Amino acid sequence: MHFYLATSFIFPRSLRLRLFAICFVATHLPLLCYIGWGAATARLALAEVVTLTLATVAGTGLALYGIGALLSPIQTLAEALNARPDDSRSLPQVGDVIASLYAGVQRAAATTQAHMNDLAIAAHEDPLTGVANRRGFLAQIEALPTAQRKGCIALIDIDFFKQVNDIKGHDEGDRVLAAFAGRLASQVRRADLVARWGGEEFAIFFRDGAEDEASWALARIAQQMRREPIGRVNGRIISFSAGLSRWTGGPIEEALAAADAALYDAKQSGRDRVCRAPVAISATCP
Incomplete structure (x- = not known):
């Protein structure tokens, strides 16, 4: 040349x-x-x-x-x-x-x-809901500067989702998943990150968010789910349970594990609630 x-x-x-x-x-x-x-x-x-x-x-x-x-x-x-x-x-x-x-x-x-760009997007995005998938969620957090790698992590599970698929079919289940992802994405800040963690489970990273603020945000979404339900099954409004953990910049796996433990407690406590998992303190539910 x-x-x-x-x-x-x-x-x-x-x-x-x-x-x-x-x-x-x-x-x-x-x-x-x-x-x-x-x-x-x-x-x-x-x-x-x-x-x-x-x-x-x-x-x-x-x-x-x-x-x-x-x-x-x-x-x-x-x-x-x-x-x-x-x-x-x-x-x-x-x-x-x-x-x-x-x-x-x-x-x-x-x-x-x-x-190649389309493939990269497909590898990091959930095709059903349009939000990030687990890989995309972790990749976006990993790409953040060290100073911004802190806030709150929430793991969220749609209550009794199996009944939606069993009673109303998988098409309705897919609609509920997409509607729930849209509800989460529309109710958090632009700086926050929403992802489909897998199945009917979702994750939110509240960037630089205080634990009280993150808890209030989840409670606000829960109230809206009751006022404007995305669906019903067996006469019950579709709700969610969530586990919330504070992340101070250490290994994110620790914060995810704490949020997962808090989510388990939320389910065990009757579902349709948010449980916190403060550092070195057992999960507490309202």
Whole structure:
């Protein structure tokens, strides 16, 4: 590419003429040396110079024809890749076979990168609810600066969700999961992170949130679930249980384990409630 750009001043609109010029100079070096030697020694024969010149011109033309034939498949490929010719405007020579091929390769690389980005998003997003999945949740927390790796972790479980699937079917279960994820995401701050932890279980990271604030936020969501239920099963409004743990920046696994233990206590205490798991203190429920 460096040589291609360096020679772009030679017939800038025609790669074939540029190739001819380079081949002509390269193949005539012996002839130029002969002419220089003949002039220096006064042994220059005009007939020999003419014969050699014609022979080298013919050889250059034959080489150029062969190069053109070899480049024809590349030209065809470049035209196939050039879906949008205006993309080549930033290249040195628009319409040039190498420029066209280069533009096509750039578009192919951009398409590949876009597919890779889509795969990365799919790997970190739950397709049913549109919120982050467990991997995405942990990856986003891991990407935070150390100073922001603190707050509260909540693990949340939809109460009696199995009955929704068993009685109303999996389609209704999927609708309830999506509705619940939307309810959580709409009721927390933009700085907070909501994820589907797995099955009917969700997680929330309240970034820099005090434990009281996080508990009040969960209580507010629970009240809204009662006022505006996302569904009912066996005549009962669909509710949730939650375990809340303070995270001060240590290993997040410890905070998750504490929140999970608090969630277990919430279920054991009758569900539809939030239990806290303060550091070094057993979980407490309201």
